[in-house]
Amino acid sequence: QATKDAGQIAGMEVVRIINEPTASALAYGLEKKKNEKIAVFDFGGGTFDISILDVGEGVFEVIATNGDTHLGGDDLDQRIIDHIADTFRADTAIDLRKDQMALQRLKESAEKAKCELSTVFETDINLPFITADASGPKHLQLKLTRAKLEELTRELVERARGPCMRALDDARKKKGADFRVDEVVLVGGQTRMPLIEGLARELFGREPHKGVNPDEVVAVGAAIQGAVLSGEVKDILLLDVTPLSLGIETLGGVMTVLIPRNTTIPTRKSEVFSTAADGQPGVEVHVLQGERPMARDNRTLGRFELTGIPPAPRGVPQIEVTFDIDANGILNVHARDKGTGKEQSIVIKSSSGLSKEEVERMAREADAHAEEDKRLRGLVEKRNQADALAYNVRRTLKEHGAKISEADRTKIEAAVKDVEEAIKGDDAARIERAAEALTQASYAIAQMLYQQAGAGTGPGAAGPGGGAGGPAGGGAGGEPRGQKGKGDDVIDAEYEVKG
Incomplete structure (x- = not known):
């Protein structure tokens, strides 16, 4: 937004913001006919940036970016x-x-x-x-x-090696392990220094391309993009990427990613979520940006509430959350209750407004805390799974508990209480043991239900293979009640309760 404001103050009509490496590739690739993977090695006066792009057939796609804001x-x-x-x-x-x-x-x-x-x-x-x-x-x-x-x-020059290797790693994750750079473009007056040119040659195994004036290439690229938008230049499409992952906070304080880092924009992604408690009247959508698995460690972009959800058991309401990023990096987050049609949204203009330094800091923090974050995420997932298991068993016990023996019912109730106590703590092993014990104890209910289904009569009785009966016989002919089929695009994540 600050860049747009500066352009307007200077008397320009701001129609698009593009980053320097992208503009450089645009200037370089204008006359390219074949598909090429290009590394834009931008060593300027104050910062170092590396971008890897897929260029060809008039299309520019940024595959990965990295850099060092304290190197120039x-x-x-x-x-x-x-x-x-x-x-x-x-x-x-x-x-x-x-x-x-x-x-x-x-x-x-x-x-x-x-x-x-x-x-x-x-x-x-x-x-x-x-x-x-x-x-x-x-x-x-x-x-x-x-x-x-x-x-x-x-x-100092050697410090450029790390960002280049990280950008290559990101590109290989996206395009395959055999990904190779076809050509290296030097940007910024500092790249005239033989030591820096040699580093670029060593890192990418290619002779750097010198056909573009490194001092003018960014301005040339911006001018070409302006010509594209005004219609003076045809057949060029420029695709940028998101610098960090975008998502929402879900049950247990986890960040569930909808749009991963380095996704080409413009883009749109939807997921269906549900409630975390019976009769939950509303949800809070907490929009996040970052690479850490726990919501508290990421950047908050905005929050809004979707209310008026009809009373229903947890997991039944279907709330579709959509992330939509336009070509300027402006994020629109939209939530809709599929049952009532009620909806709410928020527009976040600064979704890509982080400085390069902030983006790099967040990426470094994610790397530094990777092991601890993995442990915390695993704990939350075990806790959520155990909580869902206890809820489903308690509900099933309420519906069918009278059909099993008193001893089995007492054993199951004790196992449910043990799980509910375990998930209050941070001992993942205890949670796992309690959940396994509850699973074993709850087999008594399943055994009773299948025995009754097997005894059913009529058109839905057991089929040729001796399996459980279909709908008319009361058997397990369809998906378990209360669960969502894979075709429903429902993921196992829930919102926190909003009273």
Whole structure:
């Protein structure tokens, strides 16, 4: 939104926002005829970005993106400044970094030397009258070689390796383990540095493409996209991706993902959910963004309530939740009760409004907490499954308990109570044991029901294979009551109770 506002303040009509790597690929791929997988290696003054795209037949699809918001040409300049200042201090005992005017001259000279060393092997830094002390004016004269520059900056440049490998991993997850990059596009003036060009060549096993001016390519791509939207350029389609997963909070504080990270936009996805308690009159839709399995660890995008759900047993109401993202990354979340037709929605304009730094931080946190998150998610899933089992057994016991022995009924009731106590705690093993014991105890009800079904008479009696009777005989001819068939697109996740 801030980018749109800036464009409007500048007097432009803002018709579409596209990121820099995407614009770069658009400028590069305009005249490409064959399908290619392209890595856009964008090393600018302040940030590093890597995007992998599928380009061809007039279609641009962003497969994966990654980067480092604290890595750029300014960081390399600082290494040169520190080297010059340290060398001068060793000779004169004067630290030029404490003199703002001298420091500004150092910055300009460092950047100039860095640029020159992209084409020559050695350069002179000459700053007369850089400072003065009691003995008189001081002059700075220093020779800097490309080898020394690479020694000073190699550790910084190597930091680009991690984001590139993560982007490749994401691309392979999406396109297959044999995915390979066909061509590498260099973007940003910093990519003129031989050390950085060499890293790109090493990482992707391809000679970087130099047919695009790295300083102009983003502006050219934006202009081409403007021409596409105005109709001046035909047969080009640009597909962007979601930087982080989008979903909602479900029973147990879990984030259930509807749109995974790196999904091509525009996109639309629907899932059917249900209630978590008998007679639940409404649900709260808590919209989330992030990669952590627990809702509390992700970013809240918005909340809204859908009320007026008719009283019904838990799991019976069908509430369809739809996520719809347009080409500008604006998210529309819509919830509808299939039974009554009642609906509610929210529009979230900042669904992709996170800075690159925030996106990377959230992705790093997801990696760092992967094991603990997996354990917590497993605990919640076991708790939810055990709770659903206890609910279904208690309901079945209420309907058919009179048909089994007092001893069996007492045993089942005790097992249900044990499960209900276990799910109040955090011991996954205890929950699993209690659920298994309840499953074993509840077999008495199932055995009784099937024995009665087998004794049924009439058209629905047991079939040729000796199986249970059909509907007329009271047998298990269809799906269990209260459960949803696979064709109903229902997933095993529920909302928290809203009173």
